[in-house]
Amino acid sequence: QxxxxxxxxxxxxxxxxxxxxxxxxxxxxxxYHMGWFRQAPGKEREFVASISSSGDHTYYTDSVKGRxxxxxxxxxxxxxLQMNSLNPEDTATYYCANSRDMVGIRARRVDYWxxxxxxxxxx
Numbered sequence: 001q002x003x004x005x006x007x008x009x010x011x012x013x014x015x016x017x018x019x020x021x022x023x024x025x026x027x028x029x030x031x032y033h034m035g036w037f038r039q040a041p042g043k044e045r046e047f048v049a050s051i052s053s054s055g056d057h058t059y060y061t062d063s064v065k066g067r068x069x070x071x072x073x074x075x076x077x078x079x080x081l082q083m084n085s086l087n088p089e090d091t092a093t094y095y096c097a098n099s100r101d102m103v104g105i106r107a108r109r110v111d112y113w114x115x116x117x118x119x120x121x122x123x
Contacts (some may be wrong), residue, residue, distance in 0.1 A: 003023055005024075020080065
């Protein structure tokens with residue numbers, strides 16, 4: 001079993017930046033593809049970004065391309081999401097998850113979820 005704990009959320013003004021971290025425990029995440037998702041109040045949880053187990057391949061939803069960067073450090077068992085040029089539409093609770101399916105992860109076919117970290121962006 002993998003336990004995932006997100007951190008780094010907070011409140012920022014539009015145009016600001018945040019770096020989210022997802023620390024894993026229980027077993028190594030080096031064999032898993034990892035993803036970030038977000039859920040705004042009253043909306044479904046949506047895919048944001050994913051990274052392959054090796055870190056060689058990344059994928060982003062269109063709305064964050066060029067602004068967000070997903071990365072991982074398998075030695076630290078941690079995944080990151082660097083978020084730049086934030087806007088109010090990015091306000092949501094952000095979750096990380098692991099998956100064995102690099103395509104399916106975009107459809108939320110994951111093994112475990114973290115508890116989430118809140119990001120609030122004011123205009």
